[in-house]
Amino acid sequence: MSYISKSEYEKWTGETREKRMKWFKEARFGMFIHYGLYSQLGTGEWSQANENYTVKEYEEFAKTFAPKENACEEWCQTAKKMGAKYVVLTTRHHEGFSLWDSKVNPYNSMNYCKRDLVREFVDACRKYDLRIGLYSSLMDWHHPDSWKCANDPEARARFCKYIEDLNVELLSNYGKIDILWYDVSCPITSAEGWDSINRNYRLRQLQPDILINNRSMLSEDFGTPENYISREDDRHFESCLTLTNLAWGYVDHEQAKDFMVTPKQILRNLHMCTCKGGNMLLNVSPCPDGSVDPYTEKTLEKVGEWLSYNGQATYGEKYPTASLYSATSLTAVSADKDLKTFYLWNWVWPKNGTMRIGGFIDAPKKISYLVSGKPIDYEVDGYRIILKNLPDSPPDKICGVTVIKMEFDNPPRHRYRSYYPQLSGGHDYSDGNNKW
Numbered sequence: 001m002s003y004i005s006k007s008e009y010e011k012w013t014g015e016t017r018e019k020r021m022k023w024f025k026e027a028r029f030g031m032f033i034h035y036g037l038y039s040q041l042g043t044g045e046w047s048q049a050n051e052n053y054t055v056k057e058y059e060e061f062a063k064t065f066a067p068k069e070n071a072c073e074e075w076c077q078t079a080k081k082m083g084a085k086y087v088v089l090t091t092r093h094h095e096g097f098s099l100w101d102s103k104v105n106p107y108n109s110m111n112y113c114k115r116d117l118v119r120e121f122v123d124a125c126r127k128y129d130l131r132i133g134l135y136s137s138l139m140d141w142h143h144p145d146s147w148k149c150a151n152d153p154e155a156r157a158r159f160c161k162y163i164e165d166l167n168v169e170l171l172s173n174y175g176k177i178d179i180l181w182y183d184v185s186c187p188i189t190s191a192e193g194w195d196s197i198n199r200n201y202r203l204r205q206l207q208p209d210i211l212i213n214n215r216s217m218l219s220e221d222f223g224t225p226e227n228y229i230s231r232e233d234d235r236h237f238e239s240c241l242t243l244t245n246l247a248w249g250y251v252d253h254e255q256a257k258d259f260m261v262t263p264k265q266i267l268r269n270l271h272m273c274t275c276k277g278g279n280m281l282l283n284v285s286p287c288p289d290g291s292v293d294p295y296t297e298k299t300l301e302k303v304g305e306w307l308s309y310n311g312q313a314t315y316g317e318k319y320p321t322a323s324l325y326s327a328t329s330l331t332a333v334s335a336d337k338d339l340k341t342f343y344l345w346n347w348v349w350p351k352n353g354t355m356r357i358g359g360f361i362d363a364p365k366k367i368s369y370l371v372s373g374k375p376i377d378y379e380v381d382g383y384r385i386i387l388k389n390l391p392d393s394p395p396d397k398i399c400g401v402t403v404i405k406m407e408f409d410n411p412p413r414h415r416y417r418s419y420y421p422q423l424s425g426g427h428d429y430s431d432g433n434n435k436w
Contacts, residue, residue: 004201013204017221020209021236023178024222025317027085027131028274029307032240032283033075034248035117036093037061040288045249048095048141055142062097062112071290072117076124078284078292082300083307085315088133088181088281089121091170093249096142100173104165107142122174133179134170138163138194138216139186150187164199171206180207181224182215191217213238222279229272229280231320237278241269243285243296250285253293260295263302263399264347270303270314271345274334277320306398309371313343313403326416327357331404339411343370344404349394355387358419362412369395370403383418 004012034045040061041047048058079087092098092105100118101110109115118134125132140146143162148155171177180203188194196216204210212220214235223237227245231237242248244259261269266282273280284300287293307314319335321342327333330348335341342364344357363380367387372395377388387404396402417423 001198002202002205003198006197009197009201012201013220016208020211021221022317023131024086024211024279025236026315028279028314028316028318029082029084029270030086030088030131030133030238030279030281031075031079031082031084032135032248032281033087033089033286034093034250034283035067035286035290036090036099036249037065037095037097038093039250039286039290040064042250042252042288044247044251045090045093045095046247047249058095058142059107062107065097065109065113067109067113067115067117067290071286072120072124073127074290074292075121075284075286076128076130078297078300079130080128080304081297082282082304083311084130084282086131086133086178087121087125088135088179089118090135090137091118092137092140092166093135094137094139094141094184096137096140096146098166100169102166102169104162104169118170118174122177126175131178132174132176133181134177135181135183136163136167136170137183138188139184146187150189150193156188156193160195160199163194164202167199167203168206171203171210177207177210180210180212182213185215185217189217193217224281229269229276229278231276231278237273237276238281239269239273239278240281240283242283243299248283248285250287253287253295257295260299263299263306264401266299266303267306267345267399267401268347271332271334272322274314274318275320275332276322277318302399306396306401309398310396310401310403312405313345313370325414326359328355331355331357340408342406342408344406346394346402346404349400349402350390351392353388353390353392355390357385357387359383359414359416360385360412361414361418362408362410364406364408364412366405366407368405368407370405371396376404383415 038045038047098105098108101116102108145155145159149159213224223232223235225239229239244256270280317337321333321335325333331344331346334343367376367378394400394402
């Protein structure tokens, strides 16, 4: 077996990180799919633990697990329609049921319904030109050693080998995989306890270009804030968010529809990830038979339609503008990496035909609507840009989110709320003279 020190491992992964991360930073938007035995219960992905099923009782659901034909293709069609660039599938959630033909874990879909869903999933991803992510839980409620491994060294050795052997299957049998997405490192509380450095070192040798998230007790390639949008450390981040905030696994879609976020809210979350320099991984919870419910389909298709016209404001590597550039109280800014092209996402359209954008010290060379390219009248007055002669209603008729494009010759200087010394660092810029 291969072994490496932490410092050697971090140096080794750091040397290739920028190259490996390039596609991910440009992709921006992915789909998360939570699907497993729990989908049949309709009470969320933690049903086995939350409802205190015994292992034996819960095993009965494996006997009735029956995903429909082409379920994985439907997931990937939905991902493509919504504008996602990659998809992450829960290949084995905490319940311990593997969705592939595993020789390591007999508790798997091939042994119960004669389906290798991971094979079907990766084939569908490739058909629809989507990058492939495989989720792998470290916690396992079905394996007896996972309950003992925190305090029993022999159980720990067996369980850590089991986890590694499962991931070796996933990274050896399905061609090129783009993301290994770990989850829930319980009950062991350290990377050393999990032997994460050596395991990930060996797994990376199977897939040299793979990205690994931060949930095996190591920072690795990117952070994964859950149900909030924020950079956790100096790594790139990917916020994973749900459509309903009820659960990650399936709940009755007729009742859940009233909790579903709107296309406009999804776009706002996507924008917040973009302007903070991260990605968004939006979760979909297929029905018991693997189909995508009509409310989810309709919501995501609207998002994808909007992105088909406005994707330039999201896709591609963006500069993390959130702490540097502002717009108005009802708009927000994303920007290309070179900081010469800015995109104003307008959540609420002005009714008086004008929009004031405070803080920009340097004048743009052009302002236009992103979709049509039609120029917008504007003037620069002090440290603000005033857009003029705007229509009474937002030009965007898909979701009501109109994007305005501002182009500069050079990265513009900017001071937020620059006419108010108590908010701008103690300097008075209200006379319009450039005291930068």
